Amino acid sequence: MAAAQPKPTAGTARRLAxxxxxxxxxxxxxxxxVVKNRRLGVVYRAVQLLILLYFVWYVFIVQKGYQxxxxxxxxSVITKVKGITSxxxxxxxxxxxxxxxxxxxxFSIITRIELTRLQTLGTCPESMRVNNATCDSDEDCVAGQLDMLGNGVRTGRCVPYYHGASQTCEVSAWCPxxxxxxxxxxxxxxxPNFTILIKxxxxxxxxxxxxxxxxxxKxxxxxxxxxxxxxxxxxxxxxxxxxxxxxxxxxxxxxxTGGVIGVIINWDCDLDLSPLKCNPKYSFRRLxxxxxxxxxxYNFRFAKYYKVNGSTARTLIKAYGIRIDVIVHGQAGKFSLIPTIINLATALTSIGVGSFLCDWILLTFMNKNKIYSHKKFDKMVDAPEQSAGPELCASKHSQQDPALMDPRGLAQL
Known part of the structure; x- marks a missing residue:
């Protein structure tokens, strides 16, 4: 029968604490x-050099990681156009x-117009550009039908078109x-000689x-x-x-035909330098x-209304033009201690990637990877249950490292 385990006393608890x-x-x-292997050393230093170049050149010089x-x-943008044309x-x-x-x-600058003069409210042939507007008889035109892409409400009559031998359904609309x-x-x-001021x-x-x-x-x-x-x-x-x-x-x-041109103003400013170095950069492209x-x-429509013999009339204008979009963007930077420390810490930490890569090569591809694994990792065996006590929190350094007994063991690598 197993011997009874002694109960911990108050003195034992104090020693454990x-x-x-x-x-x-x-x-x-x-x-x-230290592993004496030239090829592995070249890989290790090359990885460190690449990481160092990345942080020095790209992060700190190009991206200004210290800012x-x-x-x-x-x-704010204010524009003003000047010029006349005919x-x-x-x-x-x-x-x-x-x-x-x-x-x-x-804003838009009109460069071509299509005028439909003297439009009045009445009945007239529908445009042939509208789907199902052409007809051969009144039976092809349904009274009261409204085409959302058309010009008005159909009256139910099939009438001659403005020109040619075609016929279209009559509509109640602004005519012609x-x-x-x-x-x-x-x-x-x-x-082309119009001037545009962009403030x-x-x-x-x-x-x-x-x-x-x-x-x-002034x-x-x-x-x-x-x-x-x-x-x-x-x-x-x-x-x-x-x-x-x-x-x-x-x-x-x-x-x-009309079109949309973007005027892009870019303000990239390094505020560690003089304000005179912060200048706008302009670029232009079709959008x-x-x-x-x-x-x-690009085109749009608008109308001008007036009176003719007491009745309301209008001139419909379909305008083609060059639309100008002024787009402003940019970035400003100034030295700050916090991003500098963060990027420096990241750089120093990233250099350790070289060690991780070389360890992986040693443990995976080298001929004597088992010897390296034995020297790198200490395998500890659980202590017997009865030894638990004040030694439970003892420093790991109090246990002798087997690798210290063989300081020349790595010569085998």
Missing amino acids: RGCWSAFWDYETPKVI DSETGPES SEHKVWDVEEYVKPPEGGSV VEDGAAVSQFLGKMA NSIHYPKFQFSKGNIENR DGYLKRCTFHEVSDLYCPIFKLGFIVEQAGENFTELAH DPKHIPASSG
């Missing part, structure tokens, strides 16, 4: 094993060809409908930094300058033809997909 308290303050450090940064500045028997000024006229960051009497006029002859100011609230894109001069500088990337960077007055050209487009073609016919081009 003192042992655990003493072991709590022990310092442990991993042992270092606190802020993206998306607060921005079409058949008419001169057009800014009030007529710029929509909307408020001078925001998105657009397709029946539209006249095209081109306004783009002098449009932009930005603010980075985190760094309390503000700046604008106009030079602070000698009438803006009245005689146009934008030049080198000599007149702070004269944000652009010719429409210059914008279209910089976007890689043909002006005449764009003026006929609508011109190679996809279904979604390329």
Whole structure:
């Protein structure tokens, strides 16, 4: 019969507590094993060098990892267009060809129009562009039918079209409908010389930094300058033809079909340098997909109303134009201790990847990987149950390391 286990006394408990308290303050450090293998050493140093180059060149130099940064500045944009142009028997000024006229960051410059003059409320043939509008008799036209893509409500009659021998269903609408009497006029002859003033100011609230894109001069500088990337960077007055050209487009073609051009203003500022080094960078590109016919081009409709013999009439205008979208973005950075410490700690920690990789190679692919595994890892056997006591919290260093008995063992690797 097994002997009864002695019950722990109060003195034993105190010794156990003192042992655990003493072991709590022990310092442990991993042992270092030097492996004399040139190929493995080359891999180890190469990995360390690549990691070091990544952090020094990319993280700290390119990405400026030592800076606190802020993206998306607060921005305001005010625009103003100047110039006149002409079409058949008419001169057009800014009030007529710029929509909307408020001078925001998105506006359109009309370059071609299709006019449907003297429309009045009445009945007339539907446009042949509308599906199922053509007919042979009144039976093909259902009275009261409304096509959401059409121009009005059908009266139930089949009537001759505006020109040719075709017939379409009659509708109650603004007549004549657009397709029946539209006249095209081109306004783009002098449009390349239109000037566009783009006033932009930005603010980075985190760094309390503000700046604008106009030079602070009182000698009438803006009245005689146009934008030049080198000599007149702070004269944000652009010719429409210059914008279209910089976007890689043909002006005449764009003026006929319409399109959307983006004026991108980029404010990337290193606030560790002088504020004079924080300058806007302009780029231009077409935003609508011109190679996809279904979604390329730009046009819109509006009408001008007036009275004729006491009745309301209107001129419907389908306008094709160049829409300008001014887009502002940027990023500001300034030295900060916190991101510097975080990136330095990450760099030092990442250098340890070389050790992990070489350990994996040694333990997996080397011929004498078992010898290395034996030297690197100590295998401990559970102590008998009766030995539990004050030694339970004893320092691991009090146990003799078998590797210390064979300091030349790694010569076998």
